[in-house]
Amino acid sequence: xxKIKLTIDNRQVxxxxxxxxxxxxxxxxxxxxxxxxxNLHDLNYENNPGACRICVVxxxxxxxxxxxxxxxxxxxxxxxxxxxRVINARQTxxxxxxxxxxxxxxxxxxxxxxxxxxxxxxxxxRKINYAGEMSTFTEDVSLSIIRNMDxxxxxxxxxxxxxxxxxxGALSATSRGFGAVVGTAFGTNIADTNCTNCGQCxxxxxxxxxxxxxxxxxxxxxxxxxKKTVVVQTAPAVRVALGADFGFGAQSVTGKMxxxxxxxxxxxxxxxxxxxxxxIMEEGTxxxxxxxxxxxxxxxxxxxxxxxxxxxxxxxxxxxxPELLPHLSSAxxxxxxxxxxxxxxxxxxLGIDRRDLVVVSVMxxxxxxxxxxxDEFKVDGDPDVNISITTRELAHLIRYTNIDFAGLEDDDFxxxxxxxxxxxxxxxATGGVIEAAVRTAYELHTGNELTxxxxxxxxxxxxxxxxxxxxxxxxxxxxxxxxxxxxxxxVEEVKAGRADYHAIEVMACPxxxxxxxxxxxxxxxMSVIRERMQSIYEEDRNKPLRKxxxxxxxxxxxxxxxxxPCSHLSHELLHTHYxxxxxxxxxxxxxx
Numbered sequence: 001x002x003k004i005k006l007t008i009d010n011r012q013v014x015x016x017x018x019x020x021x022x023x024x025x026x027x028x029x030x031x032x033x034x035x036x037x038x039n040l041h042d043l044n045y046e047n048n049p050g051a052c053r054i055c056v057v058x059x060x061x062x063x064x065x066x067x068x069x070x071x072x073x074x075x076x077x078x079x080x081x082x083x084x085r086v087i088n089a090r091q092t093x094x095x096x097x098x099x100x101x102x103x104x105x106x107x108x109x110x111x112x113x114x115x116x117x118x119x120x121x122x123x124x125x126r127k128i129n130y131a132g133e134m135s136t137f138t139e140d141v142s143l144s145i146i147r148n149m150d151x152x153x154x155x156x157x158x159x160x161x162x163x164x165x166x167x168x169g170a171l172s173a174t175s176r177g178f179g180a181v182v183g184t185a186f187g188t189n190i191a192d193t194n195c196t197n198c199g200q201c202x203x204x205x206x207x208x209x210x211x212x213x214x215x216x217x218x219x220x221x222x223x224x225x226x227k228k229t230v231v232v233q234t235a236p237a238v239r240v241a242l243g244a245d246f247g248f249g250a251q252s253v254t255g256k257m258x259x260x261x262x263x264x265x266x267x268x269x270x271x272x273x274x275x276x277x278x279x280i281m282e283e284g285t286x287x288x289x290x291x292x293x294x295x296x297x298x299x300x301x302x303x304x305x306x307x308x309x310x311x312x313x314x315x316x317x318x319x320x321x322p323e324l325l326p327h328l329s330s331a332x333x334x335x336x337x338x339x340x341x342x343x344x345x346x347x348x349x350l351g352i353d354r355r356d357l358v359v360v361s362v363m364x365x366x367x368x369x370x371x372x373x374x375d376e377f378k379v380d381g382d383p384d385v386n387i388s389i390t391t392r393e394l395a396h397l398i399r400y401t402n403i404d405f406a407g408l409e410d411d412d413f414x415x416x417x418x419x420x421x422x423x424x425x426x427x428x429a430t431g432g433v434i435e436a437a438v439r440t441a442y443e444l445h446t447g448n449e450l451t452x453x454x455x456x457x458x459x460x461x462x463x464x465x466x467x468x469x470x471x472x473x474x475x476x477x478x479x480x481x482x483x484x485x486x487x488x489x490x491v492e493e494v495k496a497g498r499a500d501y502h503a504i505e506v507m508a509c510p511x512x513x514x515x516x517x518x519x520x521x522x523x524x525x526m527s528v529i530r531e532r533m534q535s536i537y538e539e540d541r542n543k544p545l546r547k548x549x550x551x552x553x554x555x556x557x558x559x560x561x562x563x564x565p566c567s568h569l570s571h572e573l574l575h576t577h578y579x580x581x582x583x584x585x586x587x588x589x590x591x592x
Contacts, residue, residue, distance in 0.1 A: 006077035022068040036155035037069040042526035047160040099132025110208035142191035144366040151209040152181040158201035167485035170195040198312035198508045199366035199517020212366045222358045223265040230358040231268040237364040237428030237513035240535040244520040245395040246405040250531035255410025273420030275338035276427045280548035283331040284441045285565040302326045304501040311371035312508030322580035330575040339384030340573040361388045364516030390518025419553040422540035430482035430512035431458040434505035446472040479504040
């Protein structure tokens, strides 16, 4: 590739042709501030509208300042990134942005993580010299997401996440001038759009314009109520992300997490991984049943079977491809399976009414807030899962309750709903659900013990990938996608009859749950997601049991309560059904 030589702050630099000034400066350790730019090259997307103008630099021989994110390097360029002229311009631009921004930093949900606040501090803004026209928008609240458009700075990151990465299209830029915001595509509340609640817009927003709907007050009230028994379940992806807020990076902090949850005041600390093993027993049995019918020539059976663990993905199917809903596994997600078992099995063991048992989940996902409020997951109005909080909310709760997280001794989950296998841990990474299913389905189908537990062909970071697994002479073709834009490509192939998959796994978020919308902010650094993925697989390798059907407490549950996988009781408690929601979202659009 052709090389370009230039000078940045008196330093000689050589870069590939096509490199922007922002990238060239970053390559030699020079930080140029920016609010709108977001590098998602691992996902083949980049948000660089050049809108904020905070990244302007001085180019010798050029009259006006140049936006570093939009300007490509040319031979012989001489760049000044922090000259007095540049600093003055950045300060002026920042003051103009702040003149139209609410002064609510002390009470803002994004305080401490706000990029606007951080850059204003770096630029030494102590006074706003301009009187802006403060816009006023009605706060938009859904079960998962809160939109405060008074705080929107039109960086359009959320629009890129929603439309390009996720192919949902719920957000779009509206109006001009002081009234310009990224609004909903249908001009209504976000809950009334085709939003999937995936939360990727929340993950990339640099201000408090988009945040998760916090359930911490509700949770603390439940813990303080002496009449309630409060139990908590923790998703597999949480343990490799929570430590980021306490200096542990992507290292698994399972033991410290459990200890912290006990100190917060939960009566029992359980693991969603247990329910993930249970999911494999139910979903794996369903898969084998469909495969048997398909291979015997039954053309009515719905193949490929599609996973149903991810509520963002399920919502995407309900809103975009309702005609393919029969392809989704009827198995509930691990969160909801855990809730059903806790309310109907564990409450019975404790001898208490299900309404006196409060089930809380800690999830990497904001869509789980929506999922646990779906009517089909309630019994006489009582939810199987009462409250769902994100990894970020748990980190906040740990600091709020003054827990020395780094100094905690490792603790272990309670039994019986806390024991899990390595197969359940990998649910947190793209490809992990189907790999866990293969480990169990292979042995149940063939009666032979797996000699190779790690299915590397199912792993990776490619948006859409496929592999064929030999089930003792029967080739099973598997498709995998992460990110809803990639999922759309895969589903369109199925819809058109051009795909010959037997099973498909889809996760709504990039990288799977480890890149969930409720995880600690990574500001587009996808290397963080890769590190979490490595930690997930390391925890799997270190588990004494690595196949879901080997979990002794799963056997105990079936022997004592459920009977067999996909039994009548199992179907009643652990399986669900889906709805065509397209007609609700787009009433004027003819159903496909």
